[in-house]
Amino acid sequence: MSESPAAESSSPERPVVGILGAGRAGTAFARTLLAAGVDVDICSTRSPRALQHHLKIYAPGTAPVWPEEIAVRTRQVGPGIVILAIPQEELDDVDPQWVSGTVLVDATNTWQDELLPGWLEAAIAEQLPTSMAIAGHFGRARVVKALNHISHHDVDKEAQPDMPLSQRRAVAVAADDEEARGLVMGLLVRMGFDPVSVGALAAGRIMEPDGPLFNRPLRRDDILRYAR
Numbered sequence: 001m002s003e004s005p006a007a008e009s010s011s012p013e014r015p016v017v018g019i020l021g022a023g024r025a026g027t028a029f030a031r032t033l034l035a036a037g038v039d040v041d042i043c044s045t046r047s048p049r050a051l052q053h054h055l056k057i058y059a060p061g062t063a064p065v066w067p068e069e070i071a072v073r074t075r076q077v078g079p080g081i082v083i084l085a086i087p088q089e090e091l092d093d094v095d096p097q098w099v100s101g102t103v104l105v106d107a108t109n110t111w112q113d114e115l116l117p118g119w120l121e122a123a124i125a126e127q128l129p130t131s132m133a134i135a136g137h138f139g140r141a142r143v144v145k146a147l148n149h150i151s152h153h154d155v156d157k158e159a160q161p162d163m164p165l166s167q168r169r170a171v172a173v174a175a176d177d178e179e180a181r182g183l184v185m186g187l188l189v190r191m192g193f194d195p196v197s198v199g200a201l202a203a204g205r206i207m208e209p210d211g212p213l214f215n216r217p218l219r220r221d222d223i224l225r226y227a228r
Ligand SMILES: NC(=O)c1ccc[n+]([C@@H]2O[C@H](COP(=O)([O-])OP(=O)(O)OC[C@H]3O[C@@H](n4cnc5c(N)ncnc54)[C@H](OP(=O)(O)O)[C@@H]3O)[C@@H](O)[C@H]2O)c1
Pocket: 020, 021, 022, 023, 024, 025, 026, 043, 044, 045, 046, 067, 084, 085, 086, 087, 088, 090, 093, 094, 107, 108, 109, 110, 147, 148, 149, 150, 151, 152, 153
């Protein structure tokens, strides 16, 4: 495998974010980031070359890379953020080394019938929030739970960077690392949302599919009602 062109170049003017997964969620995040002036490196199970046509349609302007390159430019240029947007059943195909040292935004959810990795099944059986298990698995990344509870339709429709924060769609953020939380909240503001901290990573439970925040059109006060 040779490095894709995106991984070799860097633009000093624009920040770069990596997105693991180029499906419904990944491409919606990518479109919103691009519109906000953030460059995007993105990958799927396909080679960068094979992904090009798909991206021309769903996220034009993004740079396809190999999965192992997903954090290269965001580490170099900043802000060192990778968004995890692949089905949880595929998580064992992601080498934790690829995202080592990054702020890893866990945008994933657990769905019935998915054949989950054993470590994730075990955590769920113990009633642990999935982001805690993901943080344990990707031990060298600083995991922040965000963007999982808003649908890709709403990401496209409701990201409104020109509106005052109080009039924007509110989105929850859970993290144990304050600096990582701050970086992600800054990115979400830039994308056009009103990010609201709900507390530690364990509080990410309220953002999961059976929780009170999931897929609801929220404002700041709605989220704060549930925050710890
Ligand atoms: N859909 C939403 O509205 C939404 C919103 C927020 C969060 N989420 C969450 O985001 C996750 C993905 O959902 P989705 O709806 O975007 O799924 P999707 O449309 O099926 O897309 C999944 C993407 O992940 C890629 N992928 C799978 N395994 C991979 C690997 N090992 N390395 C790199 N890429 C890999 C797939 O690649 P190929 O294209 O090559 O198969 C595909 O591009 C889920 O956990 C979901 O709950 C979804």
